[in-house]
Amino acid sequence: MRKWVLPDYVEDVLPPEAQRMEATRRALLDSFAAAGYALVNPPLIEHLEALLTGTGRDLEHNTFKLIDPLSGKLLGVRPDITPQVARIDATYSGSDASTPRRYCYAGEVLRAEASIGSSRALTQVGAELFGDATVNGDVEIVRLMIASAKAAGAAPLLLDCGHVGVFKALAQHYELSPKATQAADAALAAKSSTALSDIKSLSDEARQTLATLTTLFGPAKTVLQRARAALPRNATITAALDQLEAVATAITESGAQCSLDLADLPGLDYHTGLVFVAYLQGTTHVVARGGRYDGVGEAFTQGNARARPATGFSFVDLRALAEVTA
Structure with missing residues (x-):
């Protein structure tokens, strides 16, 4: 048989x-x-x-x-x-x-x-x-x-959140080329200051600021305080941090824990704002993934103004x- x-x-x-x-x-x-x-x-x-x-x-x-x-x-x-x-x-x-x-x-x-x-x-x-x-x-x-x-x-859950708007604003602020942006994204994913040093087109200020992003992870309240003090004064960055604060408050009020990681940028070409991964507390088991992707439907509107967030x-x-x- x-x-x-x-x-x-x-x-x-x-x-x-x-x-x-x-x-x-x-x-x-x-x-x-x-x-x-x-x-x-x-x-x-x-x-x-x-x-x-x-x-x-x-x-x-x-x-x-x-x-x-x-x-x-x-x-x-x-x-x-x-x-x-x-x-x-x-x-x-x-x-x-x-x-x-x-x-x-x-x-x-x-x-x-x-x-x-x-x-x-x-x-x-x-x-x-x-x-x-x-x-x-x-x-x-x-x-x-x-x-x-x-x-x-x-339950209970831990949500690890980030916001791609912070990195995108920094890339624009320091006028990073597409190639440098891609290399910096990879360096941040590895939390590697050495890899950032290898990107020769970065100015010293840009390299230092991006290296700071690799240290901005942990409890939401602490990370937000440090980020507001360390990152450049920029309306887009401020708006992204305000959004993260509102989301972190909602997560806590819903009975879950919230941590932030401003160097974690999954799907940089796909996501446009909030990104998050949900874990069972005390484990590495991924329960859910999500975030904002305002461009996801644009290609289906054929130039129509109905492309929606x-x-x-x-x-x-x-x-x-x-x-x-x-």
């Missing part, structure tokens, strides 16, 4: 684990619905250009590609659902760009590469708020993430979440 072997990093989910996953999914979606988020269910496959349009191009290396036998066109299997929700908002939300719209989703994603200890076939659950460019939208999203995680049994999050692996909440 032949023994069937699944592809690498792809697994069946068997009882009772599948039942736990379904209960967790239901708890999350019920929390979203109670907060006014409408469920959408985009397709598993799309034309490749739609999946990789705009900010979705960062996902190209992780996207399975295939030929549609009906049309002969190149299709992609989604590696992430957020760009699809952006397409839905741009296509179906009507002509009033000022009206905030709230969406949630739960569905399979497939990735060409696997993270360490992870599957390539994941169930992703998340929520997105379109049309609110203010910090109130970010506050709403972090509160929803904490409340829904708590409803699913994932957006903020949201996703529980990146429902199976892993169900496991730690069992």
Whole structure:
């Protein structure tokens, strides 16, 4: 009798684990619905250009590609659902760009590469708020993430937050070239002052300020105080720090802990403001990721003024979440 072997990093989910996953999914979606988020269910496959349009191009290396036998066109299997929700908002939300719209989703994603200890076939659950460019939208999203995680049994949480606007403002302030900006981003990710020293085009002042960013991590209140004292007087930086303060207050009021890291800049070309990762307190288990990505739907508006601000999050692996909440 032949023994069937699944592809690498792809697994069946068997009882009772599948039942736990379904209960967790239901708890999350019920929390979203109670907060006014409408469920959408985009397709598993799309034309490749739609999946990789705009900010979705960062996902190209992780996207399975295939030929549609009906049309002969190149299709992609989604590696992430957020760009699809952006397409839905741009296509179906009507002509009033000022009206905030709230969406949630739960569905399979497939990735060409696997993270360490992870599957390539994941169930992703998340929520997105379109049309609110203010910090109130970010506050709403972090509160929803904490409340829904708590409803699913994932508590207490630690949220590690950053804001890409701080680094982008510094890059503009010191007139960094695209190449220097990319190198500085990599150096900050490694928290390496040595790597910053290797960027010859940086002025001494720019290098010193960027090196300061690598030290600005830890409890939110302390980091904000130090950042306001150490960073250049700049309206964009001040606004970003004010937004982080409002988000940190909301996180604490929601019963979670908040830390900040101003050198952590995931998806610099994708995110435009707040970024955050949620962990179960006392562990390294990532529960959710999110942030602001105001440019996510712009490519779907074809130059129309309806390109809308957006903020949201996703529980990146429902199976892993169900496991730690069992």
